[in-house]
Amino acid sequence: MLKLDNVSKVYRIGTFGGKELHAVSNVSFDVQDGEVISLIGESGSGKSTIGKMILRLVSLSSGKIELDGVNISVAKGRALKEYYRYVQGVFQDPFSSYNPIFKADRVFDSIREEFYPQLDNQAWYHRVGSSLHAVGLNPEHVLNKFPHQLSGGQLQRFLIARALLLDIKFLVADEIISMLDASTRIDVLNLLAELKERGLSILFITHDLSLAYYISERAVILYKGCIAEMGVTEKVYENPMHPYTRMLMASVPRLDRKWEDVNIELKGQSSEVAKGCVYYDRCPLAAKDQECVKRRPPLLEVTPDHLVACWKL
Amino acid sequence: MTLQIENLTVYYRTLRGDVRALEDTTFQVADHEIMGLAGESGCGKTTLGHSLIILKPPMKYIKGHVALDEQELPIHDMKRMNPFRFKEISLIPQYAMNAMNPTRKIGKMTAELLGSRGVNFDAIRTELMRRLDLVNLPDSVLDMYPIELSGGMKQRMVMVLSTLLNPSLLIADEITSALDVSTQKAVAEMLVEFRNREFVNSMIVVTHDMSILYQIADSIMIMYAGQLAEKASTDVIIHSPRHPYTKLLISSLPEVGVRYTETKLQGIPGKTPLLLDPPVGCRFRDRCPISFEKCMEVPPFMEVEQDHYVACWREF
Ligand SMILES: Nc1ncnc2c1ncn2[C@@H]1O[C@H](COP(=O)(O)OP(=O)(O)OP(=O)(O)O)[C@@H](O)[C@H]1O
Numbered sequence A: 001m002l003k004l005d006n007v008s009k010v011y012r013i014g015t016f017g018g019k020e021l022h023a024v025s026n027v028s029f030d031v032q033d034g035e036v037i038s039l040i041g042e043s044g045s046g047k048s049t050i051g052k053m054i055l056r057l058v059s060l061s062s063g064k065i066e067l068d069g070v071n072i073s074v075a076k077g078r079a080l081k082e083y084y085r086y087v088q089g090v091f092q093d094p095f096s097s098y099n100p101i102f103k104a105d106r107v108f109d110s111i112r113e114e115f116y117p118q119l120d121n122q123a124w125y126h127r128v129g130s131s132l133h134a135v136g137l138n139p140e141h142v143l144n145k146f147p148h149q150l151s152g153g154q155l156q157r158f159l160i161a162r163a164l165l166l167d168i169k170f171l172v173a174d175e176i177i178s179m180l181d182a183s184t185r186i187d188v189l190n191l192l193a194e195l196k197e198r199g200l201s202i203l204f205i206t207h208d209l210s211l212a213y214y215i216s217e218r219a220v221i222l223y224k225g226c227i228a229e230m231g232v233t234e235k236v237y238e239n240p241m242h243p244y245t246r247m248l249m250a251s252v253p254r255l256d257r258k259w260e261d262v263n264i265e266l267k268g269q270s271s272e273v274a275k276g277c278v279y280y281d282r283c284p285l286a287a288k289d290q291e292c293v294k295r296r297p298p299l300l301e302v303t304p305d306h307l308v309a310c311w312k313l
Numbered sequence B: 001m002t003l004q005i006e007n008l009t010v011y012y013r014t015l016r017g018d019v020r021a022l023e024d025t026t027f028q029v030a031d032h033e034i035m036g037l038a039g040e041s042g043c044g045k046t047t048l049g050h051s052l053i054i055l056k057p058p059m060k061y062i063k064g065h066v067a068l069d070e071q072e073l074p075i076h077d078m079k080r081m082n083p084f085r086f087k088e089i090s091l092i093p094q095y096a097m098n099a100m101n102p103t104r105k106i107g108k109m110t111a112e113l114l115g116s117r118g119v120n121f122d123a124i125r126t127e128l129m130r131r132l133d134l135v136n137l138p139d140s141v142l143d144m145y146p147i148e149l150s151g152g153m154k155q156r157m158v159m160v161l162s163t164l165l166n167p168s169l170l171i172a173d174e175i176t177s178a179l180d181v182s183t184q185k186a187v188a189e190m191l192v193e194f195r196n197r198e199f200v201n202s203m204i205v206v207t208h209d210m211s212i213l214y215q216i217a218d219s220i221m222i223m224y225a226g227q228l229a230e231k232a233s234t235d236v237i238i239h240s241p242r243h244p245y246t247k248l249l250i251s252s253l254p255e256v257g258v259r260y261t262e263t264k265l266q267g268i269p270g271k272t273p274l275l276l277d278p279p280v281g282c283r284f285r286d287r288c289p290i291s292f293e294k295c296m297e298v299p300p301f302m303e304v305e306q307d308h309y310v311a312c313w314r315e316f
């Protein structure tokens, strides 16, 4: 089980790091073995930052992350390498994971060097081949090519195949299917579902609510680094209680009807720490008042396994 | 007719031979039309977009003609394309959002971009401000660094910039795919607004999100493995497609309320063909549930009903 305990991340930005940007604030949730949790939120809400903290690609400003009871936020050296044997990530912009001057296959080599130095070539290629097949790629199409010779979707699946080379327990999947077409998406989703059935836990970061519903048991809705609502997927979807979640549910593009006029305000990210509710500026609730400005609403359980952070429930 | 493409064929030259990413494509985009472009990942959508504006090695022009507003575009000549690029035809590339230089302020970047196109920043400043205002961006964005903008803000900034000179055609490659649904909606509606205000005459919107196209596109064109499969009005493509690939693609779309534990959706069995050595005839043949002998020949992209084009032998 992976557990995030009151995790925060503050970036220092601006000249001389004079400004603070609260990318993630006091986030706690856990992911059980063989569970898929989706992490949903707008661009800049801190989803990738959470994923990167789990993967130790950025440090935590406060809080801790535990894997099976071991605090990994301080792991180093050998312990960290051991951790990566079990926890891997695939990230949203596939191009950034490749070095354009080397063949794309190079991303596999690092796994071999780190974890399978004893395998001979034949056994290794066999392993790579079956990993590629698992993500719907024909090795013939994609091996021995430079990154720019592959399409966005091909590169993305390449990276998933890379994570599958290890027998991992936990996968951070950051927007891994937004670049794929509908039919390939379903194949990759079904693949994730299969891996989950074999015990893999997945943090499924996405903007696509229908994909999140399709695959996840629980959903976490993030807004400006804070959890707005979380719980069993059905409850969050069928009975959204936070005004932000409600607005999201109303904006889902559907094939059976056209968008209604939901008023969407697009404000910039303000980097100041508001003491109150982070959603205040955009909140359409008529009842919002001084209480919302003064204090940050706590995340409270409204029904079993359904938590909401809003003063005006 | 804003855009007329005839028999356009573009390959990638590689050591192992030509990758036949765009084969003999013929289609039109009308004035004021927003055309969605969808298809399997790797089928040539980005290639098509790039061919119209920056056709450079390893891309190789093989044949075909492109006319924009009845004027022939010299797409095979990078230099002669200069006067058209950005002014007449503009591209928002896939991942443009992340490609912004993080160490340069937005305003500075804008001035440089315009300068490189021979446009005076000060002369166009008023119009720029007006448009920023229209898309709800404060003037202060010009003093910000890309990292300070949210994804939706960046995308709107990129849109304002790429349409500032009122191009005839805008090609937007996956501009909503990293945004959350509410921001997606706002950006998508902005595309329509820009068309309605005639900042842009016509658009090609490349995306995998068919449900977004359903909201904003007038027509949708579907590609498969470098060939055109179908083009028709949005309603027809979504509700009564005729090409077997389109049918399978549409039926594999998940909607909210579908759970893999209850309804396991199916992708399309089989794999995309290798474009280095594509199969003869219809490239969908191997995966097509209704293929027959005739499919060994390339099916023409024919108008089966008014404004409804299909490339499938079962249709004629
Ligand atoms: N290295 C960094 N330095 C400073 N600020 C950063 C850094 N990385 C991210 N941020 C900021 O932290 C916030 C959260 O970013 P993050 O990438 O986690 O968002 P996200 O939810 O993944 O968004 P998207 O959907 O666009 O990927 C944003 O405001 C972003 O600009």
Ligand SMILES: Nc1ncnc2c1ncn2[C@@H]1O[C@H](COP(=O)(O)OP(=O)(O)OP(=O)(O)O)[C@@H](O)[C@H]1O
Residues within 6 Å of the ligand: A148, A149, A150, A151, A152, A153, A154, A179, A181, B012, B013, B014, B019, B021, B040, B041, B042, B043, B044, B045, B046, B047, B048, B058, B094, B275
């Ligand atoms: N520079 C290149 N050299 C060789 N082949 C290439 C090159 N760029 C792209 N290709 C190939 O051309 C085909 C079409 O690629 P393209 O990027 O146009 O696909 P796409 O439809 O935009 O896919 P996606 O939806 O994944 O972005 C792919 O099979 C790809 O592997």
Ligand code: SF4
Residues within 6 Å of the ligand: B243, B244, B245, B282, B283, B284, B285, B286, B288, B289, B290, B291, B292, B294, B295, B299, B311, B312, B313, B314
């Ligand atoms: S032309 Fe033949 S193979 Fe191609 S889609 Fe039609 S029936 Fe199927």
Ligand SMILES: [Mg+2]
Residues within 6 Å of the ligand: A047, A048, A049, A092, A174
């Ligand atoms: Mg992200």
Ligand SMILES: [Mg+2]
Residues within 6 Å of the ligand: A151, A152, B045, B046, B047, B094, B173
């Ligand atoms: Mg593309």
